[in-house]
Structure formats: structure tokens, C-alpha cells
Amino acid sequence: QVQLQESAPGLVKPSETLSLTCAVSGGSFSNYYWCWIRQPPGKGLEWIGYMYYSGSTNYNPSLKSRVTMSVDTSKNQFSLKLSSVTAADTAVYYCARGRSGITPPFDFWGQGTLVTVSS
């Protein structure tokens, strides 16, 4: 069974860079999209972006200028950096696996980690 586990600092100061890592176990890294999705408290889901296993990326246009994703296949993990954070970036951050497809279905998700932006 594929499992994903996010790790991140629970608190980040405004204007700093948020760094998250997702460890993947129980499955291959190849031929999948590795994704980040967030959910502000009490609100809906927002797609942040994904990185294909080969390294190509696609980011949410509204976040693109602040987002960087990377993958380390040797460690079976992928990462997200979000720069210049503000209180609006406070959210539960999920990592997920996307299967191939025009609209990739996200079939496995991490449990999510709450990141709060506050001084």
C-alpha cells in the first residue's frame, strides 16, 4: 500500500520561506505526478502544483512566482518551497500522488500537516 507522509515546521514567520517534504513508501516513484494541495482552515482545496517523476513541473498560476518543487528519487521523497509567506498561506498542506491522465486523479494522499504563518 502506498503511503505518503508530510513533514514541515508547524510555524513559519511572515516573509520567510516555507519548506515541506513528503516521504513516499510502498510504491514506485516512476510514471506518477507528485503533487501539493493545501486547504486553509474551514475552506476548500487549492492545487499548488505538481512535479512529474521525470522532473517537469506545473504550478498554480496564482502561486507560480513563489513556488519551487523538487524530487529526490533516491530517497523516495519530494519537496515544496513557498517563499515570502503571509498569513494567507496558513493552511493544511497535503502531498498526493497523481496517476496519469488529462485530469490526473490523486489516488493517494498524506494525512496533511498544518502550517501556520505568524510572527
Add this chain to the structure above:
Amino acid sequence: QSVLTQPPSASGTPGQRVTISCSGSSSNIGSNPVNWYQQLPGTAPKLLMYSNNKRPSGVPDRFSGSKSGTSASLAISGLQSEDEADYFCAAWDDSLNGHYVFGTGTKVTVL
């Protein structure tokens, strides 16, 4: 801000049929398949439906999906108490070099 619009809430009694709509545009639902996710309280979302009407293994056949034009729907037949959750539609949007969009979400309450 979501570009896929869903009703904020829907409800029904056990055994009833509930339908959730998801309205988009030609650049997303009109051109690309729709997926649906179920989010039980306090948990991560779970893939419920993909490619408009395909159920992943383990999803009961009480759940069905459809798409017509720029709208999609998720139906729950024989509503059960464990179906009380938030439901989100999602689709690829071809605008702005392509990106993934989620619906606004619908809270289903079992009365």
C-alpha cells in the same frame, strides 16, 4: 479562487438520493474529465470518482458520476450516515498554460 462552482450544501435522509452539481466552463469541464473527492471530517480527501464516471476500487456503486457540456454531477443513491462529508469536484483547466482546479465544495448532511 475556485472556477468550479458547487452548491455549498446538500442533504437527505437515509436511503434517499442526493445529487451534487459542479459547474465550470469550456476550458475545464467542457474539455477535460472530472474527478470527485470525498473528505470526511478531520481527514484527508479521498478519490471518489475519476474520468467523470469511474469508481476506484473499494468505492461503493451507490456513488455515480456524469458529465454534460460544462457541468458535472455526483449522485449518491441510498444515502448512508457515513456519507456525511465534504465533496469536491476537480478538473484540468486549459487556460494559463494549464492548471488543476477544484470546486468550491459541497457539505452533504444526512438528516
